[in-house]
Amino acid sequence: MAEKPAVPDVQRLKANSVGLVGVVFMAVATAAPITAMTGNLPIAVGHGNGTGAPAGYLFATLVLTVFSVGYVAMARRITAAGAFYGYISHGLGRIAGMASGMLAVLAYIVFEASIVGVFAYFTRTTVADQLGVDLPWIVYAGAMLAVTAVLAYFDINLTAKALGAMLVAEVAVLFAVATAVLLAGGGPDGIPAEPLAPAGAFTGTSAGLGLFFAFWSWVGFESTAMYGEESKDPKRVIPRATLIAVVGVGLFYVYVSWMAVAGNGLSGSLAVAASADPLELFFAPARTHLGPWAVDAFQWLLLTGSFACGMAFHQCASRYLYAIGREGFLHPALGRTHRRHGSPYIASFAQSVIAVLLVGAFWAAGQDPYIHLYTLLAILGTMAILIVQTLCSFAVIGYFRRHHPEDRHWFRTFTAPLLGGIGMAAVVVLLVLNMDTAAGTAADSVLFRLIPWIVGAVFCAGLGLGAYLRARRPEKYEIIGRIVLEDAAERDEPRTSTVPATL
Secondary structure, three states: OOOOOOOOOOOOOOOOOOOOHHHHHHHHHOHHHHHHHHHHHHHHHHHHHHHHHHHHHHHHHHHHHHHHHHHHHHHHHOOOOOOHHHHHHHHHHHOHHHHHHHHHHHHHHHHHHHHHHHHHHHHHHHHHHHOOOOOHHHHHOOOOOOOOHHHHHHHHHHHHHHHHHHHHHHHHHHHHHHHHHHHHEEEEEEEEOOHHOOOHHOOOOOOOHHHHHHHOOOOOOHHHHHHHEEEEHHHHHHHHHHHHHHHHHHHHHHHHHHHHHHHHHHHHHHHHOOOOOOHHHHHHHHHOOEEEHHHHHHHHHHHHHHHHHEEEEEHHHHHHHHHHOOOOOOOHHHEEEEEEEEOHHHHHHHHHHHHHHHHHHHHOOOOOHHHHHHHHHHHHHHHHHHHHHHHHHHHHHHHHOOOOHHHHOOHHHHHHHHHHHHHHHHHHHHHHOOHHHHHHHHHHHHHHHHHHHHHHHHHHHHHHHHHHHHHHHHHHHHHOOOOOHHHEEEEEEOOOOOOOOOO
């Protein structure tokens, strides 16, 4: 076994802060079911794989479940706040790990600002429609950023409880509308089986666009691993939470999307989704089967759902900044935790500052919070995180090929991650091929044209930093991705204050 690199003492996140349910809530909140359904399904139906969109969600569920098999295999061996950063550095090497860590940081940093944009848009519209008060969107954006920063300062358990309440509410209204359609026997065509036919996922105006938006609806589920150091019994909680999040969210998406199509009818769904008011794909069945109050509730829950999503992404970004900071990269102060709350409060403050600057820049430039802030940053972050997910799949194969022969398995540690990696790579291709359509009117902006270059530049910068450290700072190079939770890093290693994986 290789000699351990010298690992510095670090300030730890607060252990045993959150259990299985809390981790699941955090992960599902980042996926934001109500935002994913109302934002992505109408585009998939109206411009993607049409009424085969539910089949597209079913296909995405299968691919992501296969991906998760390898992901949870790593989670049972390595627990670190950096998640992908740690996994890839162990499986594909420190240089690839540093590059992936930089991409992951980029993704989660911009995701929060992106969600602030959609929250501000929904809030301004809803408050104006229902209360008659019309304020600039930047007011709502500032309020969300402030509340998020305050909640993130405290123990993560507080955030988990807040997210749990919001998540239950948004899931309840989607489930209520879908079940009302089911109990009523559907719409004009009853409850057709065609939307679930597997072939439907690959038909329509643009099957690639429909499939991309289906996969986009899950972004954030992988955040379960980031909370390993703060969870109770991480080697059991994180794998279970990941599979529950992927499979549970997937089946829920399939059910809700199927009933939305059924409630409007096959031809009616296509017409509504392509209309000037695509939210009627959900509002019309809600109004018909539950009453006007359901539409009002739906609109308010769009706000809480997007707020929960943004808050969860803030936690993700903070933990990546903390993970890299505690290893001495970027600034070591990022690696400090609050003496009482055990939160990465300095990394959280840094993330809040970055989010304020991003949101402020779009506002100062006169950009629209939905068309530009939300759409462009979401595409940027999604491209970055999908590349990291792809590398993570292959990292699983590399890790178990070199280590722990007792855990090697033809499916769990080779076939599943191989298929998952190929599937993730295919989704990256779908994004590249459909970027113009996904961006809509924002495709004309300078930022849109720069997105691939930004992703490429950050990845190359990570590779360059890793190579520089290997050549000039070997003592720093050795600890890349090596600070992990002691009793979850390697079962055959002694338990010390900072046990690195000895690769």
